[in-house]
Amino acid sequence: MPGCSKGAMAMDEPSALDGIVIRQVVEDDLPHLLCEENAVYLRFMFQSAFDSMRRGEQLLWVAEHATDGIIGQLIVQFNSMRVQLADGTRRAYFYSFRVHPQWRRRGVGSYLLRHLEEDLRQRGFRLLTLTVEKNNEAARRLYERHGYHVVGTEMVNRHSNKVNGRWQEAEELAWRMEKQLF
Numbered sequence: 001m002p003g004c005s006k007g008a009m010a011m012d013e014p015s016a017l018d019g020i021v022i023r024q025v026v027e028d029d030l031p032h033l034l035c036e037e038n039a040v041y042l043r044f045m046f047q048s049a050f051d052s053m054r055r056g057e058q059l060l061w062v063a064e065h066a067t068d069g070i071i072g073q074l075i076v077q078f079n080s081m082r083v084q085l086a087d088g089t090r091r092a093y094f095y096s097f098r099v100h101p102q103w104r105r106r107g108v109g110s111y112l113l114r115h116l117e118e119d120l121r122q123r124g125f126r127l128l129t130l131t132v133e134k135n136n137e138a139a140r141r142l143y144e145r146h147g148y149h150v151v152g153t154e155m156v157n158r159h160s161n162k163v164n165g166r167w168q169e170a171e172e173l174a175w176r177m178e179k180q181l182f
């Protein structure tokens with residue numbers, strides 16, 4: 001499997017996750033990353049995140065199944081203008097967390113999260129933050145199970161496809177959640 005060794009980490013996982021490898025994204029993965037149908041803007045966002053991964057500013061992780069291919073993903077950002085999200089040394093921020101609908105509620109999201117947290121511990125990050133839309137209660141519950149708690153609210157930009165040649169943007173209020181990694 002291309003790129004499987006780079007960034008891959010062996011962990012003791014339940015058998016439901018057998019055959020799933022967590023690894024860093026390679027360029028050939030970009031068209032296969034998960035997004036809603038017709039969400040062209042996300043393709044631009046993935047390319048931009050991949051470019052910043054090459055500069056060492058972000059990391060893109062995927063969960064890959066032996067036959068189904070990419071079934072989950074998330075992106076972690078080390079630095080941000082909003083230091084309450086990421087500050088480059090102690091605090092990192094993850095976003096674009098998604099599992100293929102047919103693979104949800106089988107532990108893939110949790111596997112990705114645990115992998116991310118362990119990788120960040122090894123890099124010396126003490127805090128991990130995220131934002132979750134206030135109406136996304138299922139995701140918030142999952143984060144709480146993993147030890148994240150709400151520390152504030154955050155305005156987040158939601159992009160959508162072009163209308164009359166212009167990218168549409170909307171600001172939404174979301175929970176900011178945080179977990180102490182060590």
Ligand SMILES: CC(C)(COP(=O)(O)OP(=O)(O)OC[C@H]1O[C@@H](n2cnc3c(N)ncnc32)[C@H](O)[C@@H]1OP(=O)(O)O)[C@@H](O)C(=O)NCCC(=O)NCCS
Nearest residue numbers: 097098099104105106107108109110131132139141142145
């Ligand atoms: C949020 C998301 C990434 C979670 O991924 P996932 O693979 O479904 O996550 P998990 O399977 O690890 O956990 C989800 C739930 O399934 C449960 N679960 C895990 N394995 C299970 C199994 N084998 N059988 C039944 N339930 C299971 C977990 O306990 C968890 O329950 P909870 O919601 O009550 O805490 C996924 O739902 C998704 O892509 N959502 C759309 C995008 C999104 O909202 N992203 C988050 C943005 S902030």
